Amino acid sequence: MFRTMLTWMLLITLFGYTGCQPGQINLVTNGASKYVIVIPEDAGKNDAHAASVLQDYVKRISGATLPLIKEKAYRQQPAIFIGNTGAGEKYDTRPLKNEGFLLTTDVQGNLYIKGSRGKGVVYGVYTLLEKYCGCRKYANIPATVPHSTNLHLPAQLTDKQEPAFLYRETYYPAAFDNEYLEWHRLQRFEDLWGLWGHSFFKLVPPNTYFAAHPEYYALVNGNRQATQLCLSNEAVFKITVDHLRKAIAENPDALYWSIAAEDGGGFCTCDQCSKINAAEGSTTGTLIRFVNRVAATFPEQQFTTLAYQQTARPPRQTKPAANVYIMLSSIDAYRQEPLSSAPSAAGFRKNLQDWGALTPNLFVWDYTTQFTNYLAPFPDYNNLQANLQYFAANKVKGVFSQGSADTYSDMAELNSYLQAKLLWNPDKPAADIITGFLDGYYGKAGPFIAQYLQALSDTLQRTKTPLDIYGNPANNSSNYLSPAAIDKYATLLDHAEKAVDGDTLLTNRVQNARLPLEYTVLQQSRFLGTEKHGYLMQDGNGYIVNPRWPLRVRRFVAQCKKAGVTVLAENGISPDAYQREWDTLFARKWVHSLAFRAPVKLLNPYAPEYPANKEQTLTDGVTGTNDFSTNWLFIYGKDLVATIDLGANKTIQQISTHFLQDARHYIFNPVAVMVESSADGVHFTSLGSQQLVQLKAEDYSVQINDCNVRFAGVQARYVRITARCLPVIPAWRGAPGNKLASVCCDEVYVL
Known part of the structure; x- marks a missing residue:
């Protein structure tokens, strides 16, 4: 007992009774500090900025304001030396490369923060705040700052770091926040x-x-x-x-x-x-x-x-x-x-x-x-x-x-x-970084977000799905984004939302994390159309819009705006324009074509990268929008030649369809469209043709062009549509030597 009390008294004498443990520097005690921040007499902008950041965050954490002084005013009080001060000359940072930095203490309890060049000293300050003071900067939002009237640092601190890469940039919304860049040692x-x-x-x-x-x-x-x-x-x-x-x-x-x-x-x-x-x-x-x-x-x-x-x-x-x-x-x-x-x-x-x-x-x-x-x-x-x-x-x-x-x-x-x-x-360790982020940014919802992300990754691997930077979630409805898989993911996000129920901020973050799932459901519903999980539902002999869908789209668009979605794709549309696309679909009356769900044979194959509904894209009852990768039959470099089997002889008098023009993606109107009919699928008779307008000058606007061929009523079981592919990409578009034009066609209406 006596030995324990003697040891405790010695520790009080050595370190002061401040609530800290042995081997710590008492930077702030009970809201007060003896420390000053010292910068060189000829401090550059990075030294001055680093010192100002440190002073600001120490005050935010503890309430204490550390005086900021030039080195000539220094009088041997406890200090944090920022930059290349005379006192810090003994700590050489010249071997450090690429904006590396050094954090170190001496036996007197002084702290030195030095950078090799550039913003190294600024990075050193933010590392001190995150690694040793518990601050976090998760996104382009204010930093998370702990509050305590006591702020302690390790007494024997030596932290020397240099980056693996000379140039480091991650191109996401957070990186447009200047403090986020400096905090995470990024560049722009x-x-x-x-x-x-x-x-x-x-x-x-x-x-x-x-x-x-x-x-x-x-x-x-x-x-x-x-x-x-x-x-x-x-x-x-x-x-x-x-x-x-x-x-x-x-x-x-x-x-x-x-x-x-x-x-x-x-x-x-x-x-x-x-x-x-x-x-x-x-x-x-x-x-x-x-x-x-x-x-x-x-x-x-x-x-x-x-x-x-x-x-x-x-x-x-x-x-x-x-x-x-x-x-x-x-x-x-x-x-x-x-x-x-x-x-x-x-x-x-x-x-x-x-x-x-x-x-x-x-x-x-x-x-x-x-x-x-x-x-x-x-x-x-x-x-x-x-x-x-x-x-x-x-x-x-x-x-x-x-x-x-x-x-x-x-x-x-x-x-x-x-x-x-x-x-x-x-x-x-990436796993530690991810766990720390999810728990810090999503709070109690973090573990469920982690399970959701792991479930996505595991299902992707199990289904052996290619992950394409130019893909489309509508094309993944049979693998890692199948309706069944989405239900499992949604359940995990339901648990996440429930875990933070009552916390508006964290609930909103979980709802933002849910946006990709909701977007997938909406995009797949466009693709599926009249099928299960499509946005249309049967009404007698035709189809109408599922009454739940307009509200679902409005909620999605509203959450997009709250999350900071400005466009839904590279050079793509805004959330408001996405809403307008849906409004157009909702207002469009479904047409009962004689070719609805009729089998289709193609002379030339569709592009496997953009399969849509394969051959049935032309007869599935769903029309395309401005997105070439959804609900368009994409034929690369060859004519579209499609034969539709109506199942029996029927009286027909009009054939209509649409073609997409999207020069940015090398998709152009066909040169001409020919329509033929047949009773036996072997001998065809011309019903008419149409020339489509070709681009004569540079034009990257996306357009959907109608093609209508009317004729006196005829009896036919088979209908063949031939759309001649543009043989040469226009000179103004510019293309690799082997690049060919494409034809994109959507629903064929036989009336």
């Missing part, structure tokens, strides 16, 4: 690049030069077209250099400048470009030689270019210059497996290996959402760590992880948070 391409992405036409704009100088642009099929630049043209090089010289002078702080091809095909095939590309083995030859030449003109600058689609493969001969970074795209890979093993990523892996043999300056442009349906469930969560570890192992220096940008999408908060942590340290 707008802040780093003076010129970003597909940049040829930013450097040499066709609106400025094409009319007078078509030779500056690509020679395609014997004609100069504004699809790409002619990189062997000396004037193009001069204009590019002049543009960059001015831009660099106006933005001297930019770290990178992009010189990259436009998104699409149409690369130059002039004699000089063809000669270079033949020698180099791909269109990347002219690109890298051009970029290298520009980079040599500005040796103090760093340039990036995109290894993407036709420029994905490295050249045979030419190495990128030392100040050129290659940003390699992983766009062709499915996402249900890690990129290190997915068969669909074999080309990406080969390109990564081959580029790595040529240059140490590799970035990766990766993809972690479904661009055609941002709200579709996209369970790649368990592969994010494996992919980033794979990049790090292959000496990738930077990652742009493209999500849904500033619009809400499936598990946007979790995706951004998890990616941010792993971009800094890919080996940090």
